[in-house]
Amino acid sequence: MAPLIKVSPTSAAPGDIALTITCTPRLLPDQEPHTNLLFGAQPIQPDSIMTPADPLQPTTLEFTRRPSSRVVMLSVCAWKALTAFQ
Numbered sequence: 001m002a003p004l005i006k007v008s009p010t011s012a013a014p015g016d017i018a019l020t021i022t023c024t025p026r027l028l029p030d031q032e033p034h035t036n037l038l039f040g041a042q043p044i045q046p047d048s049i050m051t052p053a054d055p056l057q058p059t060t061l062e063f064t065r066r067p068s069s070r071v072v073m074l075s076v077c078a079w080k081a082l083t084a085f086q
């Protein structure tokens with residue numbers, strides 16, 4: 001199964017942006033330390049990672065950063081998921 005991510009918000013004014021990323025499949029606890037978001041080639045660590053007890057709910061990651069690109073990629077251990085925002 002290919003990983004899926006959703007980014008919110010999908011548009012932002014110039015400056016720092018707070019992004020919420022949901023990902024499916026959910027992150028495993030041993031994957032969390034190896035998770036970052038790539039803005040272009042610039043990796044950033046999440047401010048927080050929340051994986052609910054309900055196994056049907058996705059993992060939610062929070063990031064705050066001034067983006068250097070409008071394309072983001074979530075990198076978790078060996079897999080990557082790509083999306084873009086405006």
